[in-house]
Every structure is written in structure tokens, then in C-alpha cells.
Amino acid sequence: MSRSILSIYKAAELSARLREQIVRRESIQDTSVHDTVASILAAVRDTGAQAVLNFTRQFDGVEVTELLSSRSEFDQAEAALPADLRAAFNAAAANIRAFHELQRAGLKDAELTLGGTRLGFRYQAVDCAAVYVPGGKARYPSSVLMGLIPANVAGVRDCMLVTPPTANGSVDPAVLYCARLAGCETVIKSGGAQGIAAAAFGLGGRRPDLVIGPGNRFVTEAKQQLAGQGLLRIDSPAGPSEVLVVADDSANPEWVAADMLSQAEHGADSPAILACLDLEFAQAVNQALDRGLAERPARAEWKRTSIQEHSCAIVFESKQEALDFANEYAAEHLEICTRDPEGDFQQIRHAGSVFLGHYAPVALGDYYSGTNHVLPTGGTARFYAGLGVDSFLKRMSWQYATRESLAASRKGIALMSAYEGFDQEHGHSVEVRFQDAT
Amino acid sequence: MSRSILSIYKAAELSARLREQIVRRESIQDTSVHDTVASILAAVRDTGAQAVLNFTRQFDGVEVTELLSSRSEFDQAEAALPADLRAAFNAAAANIRAFHELQRAGLKDAELTLGGTRLGFRYQAVDCAAVYVPGGKARYPSSVLMGLIPANVAGVRDCMLVTPPTANGSVDPAVLYCARLAGCETVIKSGGAQGIAAAAFGLGGRRPDLVIGPGNRFVTEAKQQLAGQGLLRIDSPAGPSEVLVVADDSANPEWVAADMLSQAEHGADSPAILACLDLEFAQAVNQALDRGLAERPARAEWKRTSIQEHSCAIVFESKQEALDFANEYAAEHLEICTRDPEGDFQQIRHAGSVFLGHYAPVALGDYYSGTNHVLPTGGTARFYAGLGVDSFLKRMSWQYATRESLAASRKGIALMSAYEGFDQEHGHSVEVRFQDAT
Numbered sequence: 001m002s003r004s005i006l007s008i009y010k011a012a013e014l015s016a017r018l019r020e021q022i023v024r025r026e027s028i029q030d031t032s033v034h035d036t037v038a039s040i041l042a043a044v045r046d047t048g049a050q051a052v053l054n055f056t057r058q059f060d061g062v063e064v065t066e067l068l069s070s071r072s073e074f075d076q077a078e079a080a081l082p083a084d085l086r087a088a089f090n091a092a093a094a095n096i097r098a099f100h101e102l103q104r105a106g107l108k109d110a111e112l113t114l115g116g117t118r119l120g121f122r123y124q125a126v127d128c129a130a131v132y133v134p135g136g137k138a139r140y141p142s143s144v145l146m147g148l149i150p151a152n153v154a155g156v157r158d159c160m161l162v163t164p165p166t167a168n169g170s171v172d173p174a175v176l177y178c179a180r181l182a183g184c185e186t187v188i189k190s191g192g193a194q195g196i197a198a199a200a201f202g203l204g205g206r207r208p209d210l211v212i213g214p215g216n217r218f219v220t221e222a223k224q225q226l227a228g229q230g231l232l233r234i235d236s237p238a239g240p241s242e243v244l245v246v247a248d249d250s251a252n253p254e255w256v257a258a259d260m261l262s263q264a265e266h267g268a269d270s271p272a273i274l275a276c277l278d279l280e281f282a283q284a285v286n287q288a289l290d291r292g293l294a295e296r297p298a299r300a301e302w303k304r305t306s307i308q309e310h311s312c313a314i315v316f317e318s319k320q321e322a323l324d325f326a327n328e329y330a331a332e333h334l335e336i337c338t339r340d341p342e343g344d345f346q347q348i349r350h351a352g353s354v355f356l357g358h359y360a361p362v363a364l365g366d367y368y369s370g371t372n373h374v375l376p377t378g379g380t381a382r383f384y385a386g387l388g389v390d391s392f393l394k395r396m397s398w399q400y401a402t403r404e405s406l407a408a409s410r411k412g413i414a415l416m417s418a419y420e421g422f423d424q425e426h427g428h429s430v431e432v433r434f435q436d437a438t
Numbered sequence: 439m440s441r442s443i444l445s446i447y448k449a450a451e452l453s454a455r456l457r458e459q460i461v462r463r464e465s466i467q468d469t470s471v472h473d474t475v476a477s478i479l480a481a482v483r484d485t486g487a488q489a490v491l492n493f494t495r496q497f498d499g500v501e502v503t504e505l506l507s508s509r510s511e512f513d514q515a516e517a518a519l520p521a522d523l524r525a526a527f528n529a530a531a532a533n534i535r536a537f538h539e540l541q542r543a544g545l546k547d548a549e550l551t552l553g554g555t556r557l558g559f560r561y562q563a564v565d566c567a568a569v570y571v572p573g574g575k576a577r578y579p580s581s582v583l584m585g586l587i588p589a590n591v592a593g594v595r596d597c598m599l600v601t602p603p604t605a606n607g608s609v610d611p612a613v614l615y616c617a618r619l620a621g622c623e624t625v626i627k628s629g630g631a632q633g634i635a636a637a638a639f640g641l642g643g644r645r646p647d648l649v650i651g652p653g654n655r656f657v658t659e660a661k662q663q664l665a666g667q668g669l670l671r672i673d674s675p676a677g678p679s680e681v682l683v684v685a686d687d688s689a690n691p692e693w694v695a696a697d698m699l700s701q702a703e704h705g706a707d708s709p710a711i712l713a714c715l716d717l718e719f720a721q722a723v724n725q726a727l728d729r730g731l732a733e734r735p736a737r738a739e740w741k742r743t744s745i746q747e748h749s750c751a752i753v754f755e756s757k758q759e760a761l762d763f764a765n766e767y768a769a770e771h772l773e774i775c776t777r778d779p780e781g782d783f784q785q786i787r788h789a790g791s792v793f794l795g796h797y798a799p800v801a802l803g804d805y806y807s808g809t810n811h812v813l814p815t816g817g818t819a820r821f822y823a824g825l826g827v828d829s830f831l832k833r834m835s836w837q838y839a840t841r842e843s844l845a846a847s848r849k850g851i852a853l854m855s856a857y858e859g860f861d862q863e864h865g866h867s868v869e870v871r872f873q874d875a876t
Contacts, residue, residue: 085857088850095552102550103559103833112540114533117798117807121541124787126821142854174857209821224666230675233821237668258867265863298862345836349562356838360555361867364839367854368847369555371835383564383647383671385832394823395541397809398783400794401802409806412526416580416805419523419612424736425703429696429799 005293005304006286007312008279011321014314022312023329025242025271025378037193037221044197052203055194056165060136064169067203069187074180077173086177093145093181095370100153103389116405123393125155126233128206130199131184132213132223133175135164136191141174142366146373146387147213148182154392159184160204162213164191191215193222200226207232212387213374214238235391236384239377240269240310243362244331244351246322246344247276251337251358257288259335259361264306265299272306273329274313275322282313323347330381333362352381406433443731443742444724445750446717449759452752460750461767463680463709463816475631475659482635490641493632494603498574502607505641507625512618515611524615531583531619533808538591541827554843561831563593564671566644568637569622570651570661571613573602574629579612580804584811584825585651586620592830597622598642600651602629629653631660638664645670650825651812652676673829674822677815678707678748681800682769682789684760684782685714689775689796695726697773697799702744703737710744711767712751713760720751761785768819771800790819844871 009018043051049067056064078086111120131147133140144161151159161179166172171189179187188195188204196219199208211223212235223234243263245256260272276282289307293300316322323344326334330350338344341356348354352375353365365371374387401409410430417426447456481489487505494502516524549558569585571578582599589597599617604610609627617625624643626636634657637646649661650673661672681701683694698710714720727745731738754760761782764772768788776782779794786792790813791803803809812825839847848868855864 084849085853088853091850092854098550098552099557102548106544106546106548108544110540110544112536114536114808117802119537119807119809121826127787138859140858142858228662228675230677230816230818233674233818236671237666239668252871255867255870258863258870262860262863262867265860292863292866296862296866303863341838348834349565351834354834354836356836357840359841359844359871360837360839361844361871363851363855363860363864363867364555364844364847365835365837366864367851369557369837369839370552371557371837378668380668380671381832381834383832386835388559388833388835390828390833394819394821395826395828396786396789396792396819397803397824397826398792398794399798399803399807399809400779401798401807402795403797406797406799406802409802411522412529413801413805415523415526416530417801420578420580421576422700422703422801424734425696425700425730425741426801426804428730428734429693429700429801432693432696433690433797433799 004286005289005307008282008286009312009314010279011314011316022273023379033217033221037218037225040193041197041222041225044194045201049198049203052190052194052198055192056190059192060164062165062167062169064165064189067188067190067198069171069176069189071185073170074176074185077176078180080173081177085174089141089145089174089178089181092142092368093149093178095368096145096149097153099370100150100389104153107390107393115408117399117401117409119397119399121395121397123395125393126209128158128208129156129210129212129392130160130162130204130208132162132196132211132215132219134191134215135166135172135175139172139175141172141178142373143213144175144178145182148179148184150372150387150389151392152183154389156392158206160186160188160199160208162188162190162195162199164195165189193218196222196226200232209233210392212391235374235387236376236380240271241266242271242331242377243333243335244273244275244326244329245335245337246326247274247281248319248338249278249281250339253281253284254288255358256337257285257292260307260311261289261292261303262361262363263333264303264311268302268305269310270306272311275316275325276313277316277319277322279315282315285313319344326351330379332375332377332381335360335362350382352376352386406430410434442724443727443745446720446724447750447752448717449752449754460711461817471655471659475656475663478631479635479660479663482632483639487636487641490628490632490636493630494628497630498602500603500605500607502603502627505626505628505636507609507614507627509623511608512614512623515614518611519615523612527579527583527612527616527619530580530806531587531616533806534583534587535591537808538588538827542591545828545831553846555837555839555847557835557837559833559835561833563831564647565594566596566646567594567648567650567830568598568600568642568646570600570634570649570653570657572629572653573604573610573613577610577613579610579616580811581651582613582616583620586617586622588810588825588827589830590621592827594830596644598624598626598637598646600626600628600633600637602633603627631656634660634664638670647671648830650829673812673825674814674818678709679704680709680769680815681771681773682711682713682764682767683773683775684764685712685719686757686776687716687719688777691719691722692726693796694775695723695730698745698749699727699730699741700799700801701771702741702749706740706743707748708744710749713754713763714751715754715757715760717753720753723751757782764789768817770813770815770819773798773800788820790814790824844868848872
């Protein structure tokens with residue numbers, strides 16, 4: 001075998017430092033654009049749509065006359081798309097809707113009675129949400145579905161899409177088609193920090209409570225500054241997309257290599273990690289990667305860099321060790337390509353979206369199965385979930401006491417509030433309700 | 439009536455600008471301590487416990503010898519507390535546990551089958567969580583229960599409490615008692631940014647995935663910097679505590695005034711807003727506030743400043759207008775003191791915790807009813823929920839495809855991935871699974 005494109009390590013020989021380096025793959029913060037973004041936000045806040053159109057001309061070199069897509073742009077978009085592509089979007093949208101309706105159905109209001117006081121919680125959608133989808137030269141209609149359908153299922157009254165314009169000042173037709181399919185006909189034709197600012201300061205009609213969706217560092221910084229000011233909520237920060245494949249000898253190295261290259265296709269910094277049980281298997285994957293890079297040359301530079309510099313294979317001595325590593329790594333996408341994927345999945349605590357068995361490449365979830373593809377990266381799956389219906393909801397708590405149930409709580413509140421030094425008012429606010437008893 | 443302590447406005451005469459000023463009450467970001475906090479975080483990361491103890495000496499003037507509370511400190515704490523106070527904590531803890539178990543029971547794993555592919559989601563607790571509770575001169579054992587019990591109910595394996603030491607280098611006995619009651623015996627005796635850093639960099643045993651709980655601006659800034667680096671997740675930013683009381687003529691102005699002063703007892707910047715339907719009612723509340731301030735002088739300066747400078751009454755022409763205002767205000771605590779509190783609550787979309795009826799002062803939820811008192815402030819209840827079991831969980835998605843179900847998805851994925859320019863690898867990763875069919 002010639003020089004390996006994929007770094008292959010035996011787990012037992014992997015230094016703690018190198019293992020740490022593989023696991024701690026990405027620090028998300030990039031503060032270098034702080035001031036630029038702050039000034040863009042201020043300009044849009046103070047001068048509105050004209051500032052947005054100016055920034056779009058300046059940064060994107062695109063002349064946009066109307067900030068929002070018109071109804072006729074939507075109609076033309078629909079007419080421009082081939083029927084089979086529309087059918088594919090329709091089918092994917094139906095799956096995504098069904099999966100997110102399953103989530104919504106699970107989130108039920110509930111109450112109980114404790115000592116005579118009724119208390120409970122209620123889920124409520126935010127009033128308004130904005131979904132950012134990158135655009136310009138690229139186009140991601142699938143991300144439009146992933147962002148807007150959960151909002152729609154959650155019951156968000158007003159949704160808007162924010163996306164950079166195409167060179168002709170419009171928006172990609174499939175993006176518009178998918179927005180309408182997801183129930184949204186408000187599209188702000190602006191990208192970057194100015195697009196986020198346009199949404200946040202109400203240029204889409206009203207001010208969103210929530211701005212979600214991945215973007216470049218200007219988008220991320222703009223979202224973080226607005227959230228830091230308490231103006232809105234954002235989703236978890238997005239880093240490079242990544243996959244971890246746990247494979248035993250039942251896996252096909254050709255298929256595993258294809259899934260790794262599929263991840264590398266996203267950019268030059270996408271990790272594709274293989275956790276396997278056998279050196280020969282890792283070597284077979286390596287050969288398949290070599291062949292794949294030779295046979296399928298599109299984005300060759302990105303794919304090669306991702307595989308060579310951000311990816312590796314680790315050969316573990318047992319499946320248990322490989323699964324422990326998967327929990328440590330907390331991958332955005334985790335493939336379990338083993339004889340017993342469901343059994344192995346029982347041991348997984350940390351991953352964004354999990355792909356079980358040999359017929360579940362990540363691309364299935366990216367486009368079609370119904371799960372969401374907006375997922376936590378960089379190990380943040382230890383504590384963040386992917387986008388879902390719950391992203392667009394919040395839980396309100398409530399309690400309804402009676403004179404009798406408050407009386408039963410009286411002594412406890414008196415003691416606790418006195419201990420904390422809040423007896424005079426907190427304590428009094430209970431006591432006063434019994435002072436003028438007849 | 440002498441000069442009013444409470445500003446009273448008629449809604450119809452309230453200028454748009456003043457209304458906006460009342461509603462947009464707090465911008466949460468305070469970046470002035472950014473550099474100080476960054477250097478504290480770096481020092482603790484690089485030199486560990488010694489740096490924490492040094493900062494504690496420097497900032498708090500307290501000599502702490504061991505960073506973590508010992509078992510004997512816990513035992514002594516329990517022995518030091520009067521039995522009736524322990525009983526009060528036990529009863530409150532039982533209510534809090536029951537309410538949060540209701541939340542946990544609602545979050546069920548689920549799956550469905552779409553086109554032959556099984557897909558679903560699973561809730562999983564984070565491995566490790568840290569709860570910050572302010573301390574030093576003050577003591578908030580109730581907040582210990584509110585932070586740790588939901589974590590315990592969620593199934594978090596490792597929890598730790600972070601709290602500033604008392605003057606003698608230990609921790610308030612009720613704080614230790616409540617920590618143990620909530621199943622946590624790891625207490626980091628350090629406050630401020632150094633306390634957060636001590637937790638984040640593993641000085642409590644392991645690195646937390648989640649750090650929650652309100653603190654001063656150093657605490658908030660430290661949490662935000664660590665979250666920005668993708669190291670952990672934090673809860674929503676906490677501003678001054680606040681109440682909005684919606685009252686009709688069935689309400690008792692004396693009780694409403696007591697609830698407003700109870701809010702003002704928290705600090706000099708706590709808004710207490712009254713939305714009522716009658717000028718005479720507002721004036722009666724104003725008189726009760728005056729009397730209350732005269733009769734109950736503790737923290738008089740804080741209470742007076744909060745009522746005079748951050749609070750007001752607005753007299754609406756209809757209950758509907760008052761409820762609309764409540765949604766616009768999105769209060770941390772919302773009291774509905776009307777004839778039909780449950781009916782009126784149906785119209786509320788935005789609030790942290792809602793108190794229904796005349797016998798539900800905020801103090802009931804602060805201490806005893808079982809709902810959580812860690813809640814979104816400053817209008818962020820439009821998009822954040824209070825602390826709950828879900829704060830300590832995340833949702834993992836999964837899919838399990840078969841050869842047949844992937845085949846059924848093949849054409850759709852091919853079309854969509856080609857449209858997005860990902861056909862060569864994303865598309866191929868599906869196709870390759872059908873190439874070597876026998």
C-alpha cells in the first residue's frame with residue numbers, strides 16, 4: 001500500500017494528547033469580526049432597509065431593489081422547477097413534517113395538585129421566528145425545509161426566511177418553493193450580518209423572538225450579539241460538519257469510505273472519523289478513499305484536505321472501547337455500522353443524529369428520512385440537541401393556590417424566607433392574606 | 439393623597455415611547471468586565487485550585503483551605519439546623535421534586551416508521567452539571583433546591599454546586615443541607631468568575647457540560663465566555679427579578695401592594711408593574727405601598743427605589759387590553775388576580791411563571807409550590823423558559839433504514855443532492871450501496 005491518505009492509529013498506542021486533539025476539534029468562537037458586525041447591526045437598526053441594500057451591494061455585489069421576495073417571484077419559482085424535483089421536495093417535506101409532528105405530540109401540557117395547590121406547565125410557541133439559510137453561489141433548499149417545518153409544526157404565527165440573493169437579485173427557485181411548502185412566504189433577500197440585522201430589527205414585518213440556522217462567521221457573530229443583548233434567542237453555534245463511523249467487520253469499507261467522503265464534501269475542515277476494530281478494515285477504507293478521490297474529482301481539494309488533515313481512523317481493541325470513544329467524541333452525525341446497531345445504540349449518550357445499520361448513510365438524514373439536519377457540531381452534542389419543534393416552543397409554569405392550600409404552605413414559607421432575609425416582604429405577602437380574615 | 443410613590447398612567451394616555459420604555463426594561467449585556475473575566479478564566483485553567491483560592495482571598499477577603507466542602511462540613515450543617523427549618527426544606531424539596539418529575543414523565547422517547555425507515559428520538563441527560571448559587575453575605579438555600587433537584591430528576595450523573603464561601607471559609611449550613619437533600623455532595627467553595635472557572639475546568643472532579651444559575655456580572659460574563667468557546671451550555675441570562683400583576687376589582691389592593699414590595703425586596707432595580715382596570719384601584723395600591731414602606735423598613739432604600747424608579751401602574755380600559763399588555767411585557771412572574779384567572783390565563787402566551795388567583799403570591803413559587811424560581815427576566819420570557827428538567831436533557835435523533843427503505847428514498851436523494859451540488863459524494867453514498875448487489 002502506498003502512503004496512506006487517512007491517518008490510522010491503534011487506540012492502545014494513541015497518546016492522551018493526540019486523543020484529546022482529535023476529540024477537542026473545534027473552538028467555536030471567532031471574535032475577530034466583532035466590531036464590523038456591531039457597526040452593521042447599528043446601521044441597520046438606525047437606517048433600516050436602505051442600509052441592508054447598501055451592504056448587499058457592497059459585500060455581495062448584488063443589486064436588490066425590493067428587500068422581500070414578491071408573490072410573483074414565488075409563483076415563477078414554482079413554475080421553473082421540474083416536476084420530479086418538486087415531487088422529491090414534497091416527499092422529503094412530508095417526512096420531515098411527520099417526524100416533527102411526532103415531537104410536537106409528545107410535548108403535552110400537564111398539571112398535578114400538591115397540598116391543594118394546582119400547578120402545571122404549558123408549551124407555547126414563540127410569536128415570530130426567523131430562519132437563516134446560506135445562499136449566494138450555493139443553494140440549500142433542504143435547509144429551508146429543516147428550518148421552517150419545525151417552526152410551522154410548533155405553531156409559530158409568523159416565520160420568515162433570511163437568505164442571500166442570487167446574482168440577479170432574486171432567490172433560488174427551489175429555496176422559494178421549499179419556503180412556501182413549509183408555510184412561509186416572507187423571504188428577506190439578504191445574507192450575512194445585514195440579513196440577520198434586517199430580520200432582527202423588524203424589516204420582515206415584525207421582530208423575531210428566535211433566529212436560527214447556520215451561517216458564516218458574520219452571521220454567527222450577529223446572532224450572538226443580538227442574543228447577548230437579550231433581544232432574541234438563537235440556536236447552538238455551528239461549526240464544520242462531521243461524522244463518526246463506528247464499524248465492525250460486518251461493515252462494508254467501500255460504503256464507509258463513501259460516507260466519509262460525503263462528509264468531506266462539505267468543506268476543507270470537516271472531520272470524518274472511523275472507529276473500527278481491525279487494522280485491515282481501516283486500511284481497506286483508506287484504499288477506498290484513495291479510489292474515491294481519484295474517481296470522483298469534484299471538490300477534490302476540499303475532500304482531500306478534510307480527509308488528510310481533519311480525519312483519521314482509530315482501531316480499538318473492543319467494540320465497547322469504540323462506543324466509549326463515540327460518547328467522548330459526541331459526533332454531530334454518528335453512524336453505527338455494526339451487527340447489532342440497536343443494541344450498540346443503547347450505550348450512546350451523546351450524538352446529534354444517529355444512523356443505524358448499513359443502509360443509513362448520513363445523506364439519508366441530510367435530505368430525506370425526516371430527522372433534522374441542523375445539528376450540534378464540535379462535540380457540543382454533549383449538551384445541545386439538534387433543531388426540533390422544541391426549539392420553537394417554551395414551557396410556561398403556573399400555579400393556582402386556594403386560601404386553604406396557601407395556609408398549608410404558610411409556615412414553611414415563613415421559615416424559609418426568614419432564613420434568607422426576605423421575611424419582611426416575601427413572608428408578609430403570604431401573611432397579609434390571612435390578616436383581614438373575618 | 440400626598441405625592442404618589444407609584445407612577446400611575448392611563449393606558450389610553452400613555453405615549454408609545456413611554457410604553458416602549460416600560461416594556462424594554464433591561465438590556466442584559468454588560469461587556470465592561472470582559473477582560474477581567476477572561477484573565478481569571480485563563481489563570482484558573484492554567485494553574486488550577488491555587489488560582490481559585492488566591493482570587494477568593496483577593497476578591498472576597500476569605501481564606502479557604504480546601505476548595506471542596508468535606509463530608510464533615512455536610513454533617514455539621516445538618517446538625518446545626520433547627521428541625522422545623524429542615525422540615526420546611528424537606529417539604530419544599532418534595533414539592534419541587536414532584537413537579538419536575540411531572541415534567542420528566544412527559545418527555546418520552548418515541549419513534550415512527552416512514553417508508554420503511556424507522557426513526558425517532560431519545561432524551562438523554564447531560565453527564566455533568568454545575569449549579570451556581572450566590573452566597574457570601576446572602577444565602578439562598580431555596581435556589582440550591584431549584585437548581586439541583588431538576589438535574590437530579592433528569593438523571594444527571596454528576597452534579598456540583600458552586601457558591602461563594604462564608605466569612606469563615608465554609609458554606610452556609612442550609613445551603614449544604616439542601617445540596618445533600620437534592621442528591622449533591624460536591625460543593626465548590628468559590629464565587630464569581632473564579633467559581634465558574636473552577637467548575638468549568640474540572641476542579642469539582644469533572645468538567646460540566648452545563649453551568650446554570652444566576653450570579654453577578656462576573657458570573658454571567660464567565661458563563662457566556664465559556665459557552666461562546668463551545669465548552670459548555672448555559673441557561674438564559676438573568677436580569678433583575680420582576681413581577682407584573684394583572685388585577686380587576688376582585689383583587690385586594692393591600693395584597694397586590696405586598697406582592698409588589700416583595701419583588702422590590704430583591705434589589706433597587708426590580709420592576710413591579712400593576713396592570714389594572716380602575717384608577718381608584720391603582721391609587722389604593724399606591725397608598726398601601728406607602729404604608730408598607732413606612733411599616734416595614736428593612737431594605738427601605740432598595741424597595742423605595744424599585745417602586746419609584748422601576749415600577750408603575752397602568753390603568754387599562756378593558757381586561758383584554760391588560761392581558762395584551764401582559765403578553766407584550768412577558769413578565770418573569772405574572773400574577774393574574776382577577777375573577778376568572780384560569781380563563782384569563784388562556785390568553786397568556788408569554789410569561790415565566792404564572793400565579794393564578796388571589797391566594798398565589800410570587801413568594802409561594804419562590805419557595806414552596808414546586809415550580810422553579812429560576813426564570814427568564816427582562817422580557818426574555820417571549821423566547822426562554824425557566825429552568826426545568828429539560829434544561830438538563832437533550833434530544834438525540836436516530837434513523838434505521840433497510841435496503842428496501844433506502845431504495846425507496848434513492849431517487850429523491852439523488853435529485854435533491856444534485857440540485858445542491860452534492861451529488862458526487864452525498865448522492866454516491868446512497869448509490870454505492872446498490873452497486874455491488876448480487
